[in-house]
Amino acid sequence: MAAQNEATTLSINNLGEEVIRRSANFQPSVWDYGFVQSLGSEYSEIEEYAEEVERMKGEVKRLINSKEMDSLSKLELIDCVRRLGLGYHFEEEIEKAMSAIYDEKAKFGWGFEDLNSSSLGFRLLRQHKFLVCQDVFERFTDDKGSFGVPSNEDGVKGLLSLYEASFHALEGEMILDNAKAFSSTCLMNVKKDINMSPSLARKVDHALDMPIHWRPNRLEARWFINAYEGERDRNPILLKLAKLDYNMVQSIHKKEVSELARWWVDLGVNNLAFARDRLMEHYLWNALVVFEPQFGACREMTTKIICLVTAMDDVYDVFGTLEELEILTDFVDRWDISEIGRLPPAIRTCYLAMYDISNDINQWTIKERGFSVIPYIHKMWADQTKALLKEAKWYHARHKPRLQEYLKTSVTSIGGLLMMLCCYLLTTNKITKEALDFISEYPSIMFCSTAVVRLNNDLATSSDEMERGDNYKSIQCYMNESAACEEAARQHVKGLVWEMWKNMNRDVCKSYPITGPFLNACLNLARAAQCFYQYGDGHGVPGGKTKNHLIIEITEGAYNPYQRGGHRRLQSRGSGRNREPPTPEIERTLKLGIFPILANEAMTPVPPLDWGHRRPPLTGITGAL
Ligand SMILES: CC(C)=CCC/C(C)=C/COP(=O)(O)OP(=O)(O)O
Ligand SMILES: [Mg+2]
Numbered sequence: 001m002a003a004q005n006e007a008t009t010l011s012i013n014n015l016g017e018e019v020i021r022r023s024a025n026f027q028p029s030v031w032d033y034g035f036v037q038s039l040g041s042e043y044s045e046i047e048e049y050a051e052e053v054e055r056m057k058g059e060v061k062r063l064i065n066s067k068e069m070d071s072l073s074k075l076e077l078i079d080c081v082r083r084l085g086l087g088y089h090f091e092e093e094i095e096k097a098m099s100a101i102y103d104e105k106a107k108f109g110w111g112f113e114d115l116n117s118s119s120l121g122f123r124l125l126r127q128h129k130f131l132v133c134q135d136v137f138e139r140f141t142d143d144k145g146s147f148g149v150p151s152n153e154d155g156v157k158g159l160l161s162l163y164e165a166s167f168h169a170l171e172g173e174m175i176l177d178n179a180k181a182f183s184s185t186c187l188m189n190v191k192k193d194i195n196m197s198p199s200l201a202r203k204v205d206h207a208l209d210m211p212i213h214w215r216p217n218r219l220e221a222r223w224f225i226n227a228y229e230g231e232r233d234r235n236p237i238l239l240k241l242a243k244l245d246y247n248m249v250q251s252i253h254k255k256e257v258s259e260l261a262r263w264w265v266d267l268g269v270n271n272l273a274f275a276r277d278r279l280m281e282h283y284l285w286n287a288l289v290v291f292e293p294q295f296g297a298c299r300e301m302t303t304k305i306i307c308l309v310t311a312m313d314d315v316y317d318v319f320g321t322l323e324e325l326e327i328l329t330d331f332v333d334r335w336d337i338s339e340i341g342r343l344p345p346a347i348r349t350c351y352l353a354m355y356d357i358s359n360d361i362n363q364w365t366i367k368e369r370g371f372s373v374i375p376y377i378h379k380m381w382a383d384q385t386k387a388l389l390k391e392a393k394w395y396h397a398r399h400k401p402r403l404q405e406y407l408k409t410s411v412t413s414i415g416g417l418l419m420m421l422c423c424y425l426l427t428t429n430k431i432t433k434e435a436l437d438f439i440s441e442y443p444s445i446m447f448c449s450t451a452v453v454r455l456n457n458d459l460a461t462s463s464d465e466m467e468r469g470d471n472y473k474s475i476q477c478y479m480n481e482s483a484a485c486e487e488a489a490r491q492h493v494k495g496l497v498w499e500m501w502k503n504m505n506r507d508v509c510k511s512y513p514i515t516g517p518f519l520n521a522c523l524n525l526a527r528a529a530q531c532f533y534q535y536g537d538g539h540g541v542p543g544g545k546t547k548n549h550l551i552i553e554i555t556e557g558a559y560n561p562y563q564r565g566g567h568r569r570l571q572s573r574g575s576g577r578n579r580e581p582p583t584p585e586i587e588r589t590l591k592l593g594i595f596p597i598l599a600n601e602a603m604t605p606v607p608p609l610d611w612g613h614r615r616p617p618l619t620g621i622t623g624a625l
Contacts (some may be wrong), residue, residue, distance in 0.1 A: 013321065014344050021274070024318045024468060029270070029277040030542040031550075033261045036280065039555060040255030049244050056241040057089055064093040071101045072117050075124050080235075083212070084228065084242035085221025085249075088292050098128040105132075115140050115147075115158030119165040126168040127213075129509045134175040137162070145175070147182050153196050159183050160207055167213040171502045184208065199230060210534065214501075216288035216527045221246060222552060252293050253554050257283045260303055267353055272346050274319040275311045280550050281532075281539050282306040287553065288528040289419075289521050290427060297368075298426035301361050305422050308354040309384070309415035315350055316388035317395075317470070325392050332385045335378045354381065361425060371431040376440055380418040387413035395471045403477040407451065410474070414457060416450030416525055417442055420518070428516030435514045445507035445522045448500040452526035455497045459490060460533035461540060501526070 013019045063069070063077060078094055081087055087094060102125055105111065112118040118136055125132045140162075141147055150156045163183035169176035187204050190196075196204075206223065225242050228234050260283060264270055270277040285306055286299045316325055327342055328351060337355055340348050358377045365373045387409045394401060401409075411417075421439055425431060439446065455474060462473040472480065474496075478489040504526065508519050531549070532538040538546035 013324065014342065019321050021321070022318045022468075023274060024314070026274075026276045026314075026540065027542050029279070030547055031280045033265050033270070033279075036261035036555075037258050037265075039258040040251065053241065053244055053248075056237050056244075059237050060086070060241065061090060061093050064090055064097050071104060071121070072112070074101065075117075075120050079120065079124060080228070080238065082217070083220055083224040084238060085217055085225070086238070086242055086245055087217070089245070095128065098125065098130065101125070102130045102132075110136050112136075114154075116154070116161045119158065119161035123161070123165040123168055123213075126165075126505070131170075131509055134169070134173045137165075137175050137179060141175070141178075145178060147179060147186075149186060150190060150194065152194065153200060156187075156190055156194060156196055156200060156204065159186055159190070160204060163187060163207055164212050167211040167501070168505055169502055170506045171499070199227070202227065210530060214527055214530045216524060216531055218249075218288055218291045218553060219531060219549060249291060249293060250554065252296065253283075253287050253291070253299075256296055256299055257554055260300060263304065264307065267349075269307065269311050269349060269353060272311070272349065274346070275314040275350070276540055278310060278539065278542070279303070279307060280554075281542070281546055282310065284546065284550055284553065285419075285525075285528050285532070285539075288531070289423060289524040290517060292517075295427050295517070297364060298423055301357065301364065301426055302419055302422040304357045305361075306415060306419060308350065308357060309418065311350045312354065312385065312388065313413070313415070315347055316385075316392050320347060320392070322392060322396055325389050329385045329389045332378075333382045335374075335382075361422060365425055365431060369425075369428075369431045373425055373431065373436065376421060376436050377418075377425075379440055380421050383412055384415060384418055391471055400472050400480050401477055402481050403474055406472065406474060406477045407454070410458075411447060411451045411454050414450060414454045416453045417446060420446050420449070420522055420525065423521040424514065424516065424518045427521070428514070428518065430515060432513065435512075438513050439518075443507075443512070445504055445519060448503045448507065449522040449526040451500045452497055452504075453529040455493050455500070456529045456533035457537075457539075459493055459497075461537045464537065464541075 009021050009023055011019055011021045060081065064074070064081070066074075069077070074097055078097060081090060081094070101121070105121070105125075110118070110121075112121050118140070122132055122136055137147075147159075147162065148155075150159050160183075162179050166176045166180035166183060169180065187208055191201060191204065206227075212220065221242065225239070225246060228239055228242070257280065260279060264279045269275060270279070283299070283303045286303045289302075290298050315328070320328065324343060324347060328347055331337070331340070331343070331351060332354075335355075337352065340352065343351065358374070358381065361377060362372060362374045365371050390409050391413055393399070424435065424439055428435070458473040458475055462470075462475050465471075465473060466476065474493050475486065475489045478484060478492050479486060482489075482492075484492065504523060508523065512519065532546060535545050538544060
């Protein structure tokens with residue numbers, strides 16, 4: 001049954017019958033794959049810097065390990081290292097330093113006098129899974145629990161720091177809820193009342209646009225390197241190292257995406273008229289989830305998985321008839337490719353590609369980790385396609401689910417659970433049955449991070465989807481069941497996003513039978529979703545902010561570590577016919593210090609991070625503080 005405004009086409013199915021197929025009229029990709037394939041082969045200068053990079057890394061380690069530095073300066077240094085995108089080089093040193101700060105505070109008392117240092121200490125300790133109690137903020141509130149309005153620049157800095165800290169709240173932490181509400185409103189107004197420096201004003205705008213905790217580290221690094229360069233008390237070693245490292249990671253990402261473009265064009269899914277052709281956007285999702293050089297296999301194979309997740313979504317949402325979708329779901333459930341001729345060629349292409357890439361992952365895990373994982377990948381695909389089929393049936397029956405019923409299905413159908421499974425498989429040093437069984441039960445952290453993708457997707461895409469007669473999404477489900485207006489429903493859904501974040505803040509502090517960067521990847525998936533859907537559908541609708549992110553993150557604009565300001569573009573930018581010149585906004589970003597990329601070789605490999613060990617949540621710490 002086609003909805004009123006919906007575009008449809010007549011087509012012939014495998015039995016020679018006429019069927020009505022929907023059409024979402026997705027726009028073509030804005031990327032020229034000839035250009036993308038040419039990336040990553042322009043420069044080979046990074047070896048020139050390898051020795052210097054190692055020396056600078058040694059210097060930064062020495063600083064982080066320093067016993068002379070007071071705890072506030074140490075926290076500022078660690079915050080800076082992380083925001084510059086360098087945290088992954090110094091995990092061990094940072095972990096040790098944070099433990100020492102925590103022990104010192106537990107033994108001698110909190111000791112941070114002002115709001116700025118208290119908030120920074122709180123944010124960083126929570127970020128490192130030390131559950132410091134929210135009571136450390138009580139002394140900054142009056143007897144009604146309100147925080148004070150700042151009257152000068154220092155006050156604004158404190159408020160900004162409080163705002164950033166409040167995003168680490170757990171469920172039920174009222175002081176932090178108040179802090180978040182107060183600081184956001186106050187920061188929005190404060191610019192009118194206080195004459196602050198342009199640099200502080202930029203920091204306030206940046207924070208209000210999105211808090212640090214929600215920003216993908218890689219995107220934050222780009223902004224922060226530029227901002228840090230303008231700071232009077234910047235550390236030149238840190239700045240130079242950050243630029244070199246940014247370039248080095250970028251050169252690796254370029255190479256990976258160029259190879260993926262080759263795979264994508266050969267596969268031919270980009271030519272299926274009904275499906276979104278979004279290879280670059282899919283790569284960006286993955287590069288934001290795990291950006292570190294040593295996880296190239298994860299970026300490569302999980303990008304392929306997400307390409308197929310989107311293609312399958314379009315098969316179920318747009319192209320397939322209910323009968324075809326039932327056959328396809330049954331194939332996936334039985335993990336069978338015999339009699340594949342029962343499916344029309346376009347669906348067959350998608351299913352076979354999905355089957356092949358899943359087997360490629362299995363071969364990789366067998367070869368690299370001695371573990372066969374097909375039953376686990378299969379289960380997730382089966383769950384996912386069953387969820388997609390359920391949504392297709394809702395569509396055909398014009399069923400209007402309640403929000404809870406909707407979320408149960410639609411969190412599975414968006415593909416984040418499968419993506420996180422692949423992240424585990426392709427980043428951990430050791431795959432265990434215990435971890436796989438645990439992940440297959442969809443633990444809270446995985447569910448919540450995928451729910452953040454789903455809810456943000458709905459906030460950004462449902463207007464277009466309603467226009468073309470799609471199913472109800474979370475906003476419409478809530479409007480339908482509560483008689484709320486659209487604006488109130490949107491606020492409700494944003495409230496759910498916040499709830500999911502609070503759950504994740506709690507979940508990362510638990511212990512898990514999982515090693516590798518899996519937990520952080522869950523947070524990063526939610527962060528990527530915040531950024532993809534912040535200004536509309538940055539995934540489905542090509543161009544806009546996502547294109548800008550891709551341009552500055554992957555295809556253009558490495559830093560010149562020796563020069564400030566000025567830039568020159570990449571000399572070899574491919575021969576893309578359709579490539580558009582950068583927009584004025586991109587031009588502005590590029591002017592912040594661009595130079596040709598340095599090299600394609602990776603630096604000395606960094607040992608894989610181990611996030612597996614969890615501290616037990618610390619209660620009663622206020623007593624000690
Ligand atoms: C986990 C990741 C990275 C997912 C990205 C791919 C994806 C299926 C997006 C949703 O498409 P949509 O807007 O068509 O969603 P739906 O049809 O489910 O509403
Ligand atoms: Mg869809």
